[in-house]
Amino acid sequence: MKRAISIISRVLLSLLFIFGYFIYPDMVQAKKANNIVELKEQLAELQAQKQKQASAKAQTQSEINAKKNSIYKAYQEKENIKGEVEDAKNKISESEESISKAKVDFDNVLKYYQVSSKNNNYLEYVTDASSTTELIMRIKAVERVTDYYKNKITTLKNLIVEKQNLQVELNEKDNQLSSAITTYSNALDELNDQMEAIDEIAEDIDSQIRAQEETIKYYKSICESETQALSTCTNDPQSFGWRKPTVKGRVSSLFGYRTFDNAFHPGIDISGNAEGTPEYASAAGRVAAITHRSNCGGNMVYLHVTVNGQKYTLVYAHMLEIKVKLNQIVTTDTVLGTVGGYSTSTHYSKSGYDRCAYGAHLHYGISTGWYHVDYHTWSSFISHMIDPMKTGFPSKGVYWYKR
Ligand SMILES: [Zn+2]
Structure with a gap:
């Protein structure tokens, strides 16, 4: 009452x-x-x-x-x-x-x-x-x-x-x-x-x-100021400079337009590693998306990272295994997953494999800004891509042995 x-x-x-x-x-x-x-x-x-x-x-x-x-x-x-x-x-x-x-x-x-x-x-x-x-x-x-x-x-x-x-x-x-x-x-x-x-x-x-x-x-x-949009404020870890996504490797395919398949290559391919080799976050940040595309890309991890105050979205494709979870905070020591990349008939049924990879390699792309790479932001993500070679890789074909 x-x-x-x-x-x-x-x-x-x-x-x-x-x-x-x-x-x-x-x-x-x-x-x-x-x-x-x-x-x-x-x-x-x-x-x-x-x-x-x-x-x-x-x-x-x-x-x-x-x-x-x-x-x-x-x-x-x-x-x-x-x-x-x-x-x-x-x-x-x-x-x-x-x-x-x-x-x-x-x-x-x-x-x-x-x-x-x-x-x-x-x-x-x-x-x-x-x-x-x-x-x-x-x-x-x-x-x-x-x-x-x-x-x-x-x-x-x-x-x-x-x-x-x-x-x-x-x-x-x-x-x-x-x-x-x-x-x-x-x-x-x-x-x-x-x-x-x-x-x-x-x-x-x-x-x-x-x-x-x-x-x-x-x-x-x-936030950096009281007028900064709240959606852009973050307390995720930041990096000052880039590290390589694998300990060892060589760039086997460059970023940009390729004549051999007459297509735009949205990143670089890193070869020289066997299947199952660990792949690391090249900068500190957060796991923004985890997707699988059997048509092309296979298992993919997207990261939102901040390097020298600039926000980037990174993509790792053709992975054999994924070892992180969505929204997980990552440092440059975090293993995201392992190298995959075969699409031969014997391996094709394995999860993570896709139709456009031939041989174990990491496809690695960088875009400026943060995108959730969904239906709405995919084209923005692609149009803001930059050449990963600028972040400190040796020339195509030249091996490195530390990150
Ligand atoms: Zn590629």
């Missing part, structure tokens, strides 16, 4: 947001930041929301305090009324006692006047007078006494009526206070639920602020 009320409060708060009182924190996440400057703007927005939540909280708290105060006052008033009712009751019983007492007194007084045991005391008393003057005096005296008690009893009876009316009035007041307390308590429950929802949102905002601060800290450590 509490939960249901909380959800309703949240809905109400969301409505308040629509009317501009709150900005619901999820709104910030909807937008994607492109650089650190934008991340910082989002953080500022979150902090502004936190402020708004804090003032909403303060506002709700003061409303809660006011309601509690009203309830306290109503209870105090009820306590006072209880005392007044008690007083009225006491007055009534006191008056009732006084009336009984007055009646007894009156009887006693009449008895005092009694001169015979006959029934009509008063008459005996009066007719017993010895003279007219005494008779008149006796009549007057009895009248006065009678009036006195009559008045006294009337006054007391009036007082009882007055106090009974007061009691009715006080009970009414008490009922009003009780219903006021119920109203205040309901309002207080609502405010408490509202407070709970505000606290939950505030917690959400706090956790978003912490996450945003972490994100900013992270990107500050990997």
Whole structure:
């Protein structure tokens, strides 16, 4: 039930947001930041929301305090009324006692006047007078006494009526206070639920602020400036200079247009190694893609590397085995896989072999920039190819024996 009320409060708060009182924190996440400057703007927005939540909280708290105060006052008033009712009751019983007492007194007084045991005391008393003057005096005296008690009893009876009316009035007041307390308590429950929802949102905002601060800290450590596109920032290892992809080898086919097959050769072929010879990353970076093309290329590994601050995509083709995983960080000591490259009928069924390789060799290509070499980026990857010979290989046919 509490939960249901909380959800309703949240809905109400969301409505308040629509009317501009709150900005619901999820709104910030909807937008994607492109650089650190934008991340910082989002953080500022979150902090502004936190402020708004804090003032909403303060506002709700003061409303809660006011309601509690009203309830306290109503209870105090009820306590006072209880005392007044008690007083009225006491007055009534006191008056009732006084009336009984007055009646007894009156009887006693009449008895005092009694001169015979006959029934009509008063008459005996009066007719017993010895003279007219005494008779008149006796009549007057009895009248006065009678009036006195009559008045006294009337006054007391009036007082009882007055106090009974007061009691009715006080009970009414008490009922009003009780219903006021119920109203205040309901309002207080609502405010408490509202407070709970505000606290939950505030917690959400706090956790978003912490996450945003972490994100900013992270990107500050990997971006070169606050305006650099986040997608281009990296903390992958970098190289300063190139190493060769194999310990030993010779270039057997050059990069570029080849006359013998009348085609563009997108890389160099490195021969002089037996099948299964390790192939290394020639620069530090990350495994960007692993593919297999049986038509031409076989098992292929693509690397995203950074050399002297410049990003490159490398391709290794015709591999016998692949020993790295997608997104794996690589250094120049990482073995990516091994040399393959036969496409003879006996080897062809082996995984990794393709139709355009004749003899064990590594096809090795370099492109400037990072491409995921998928359907969309393939042509960009090819058009940005550079001649790997520029990265420090001896002339075609000349062996090297260290990387
Ligand atoms: Zn090749």
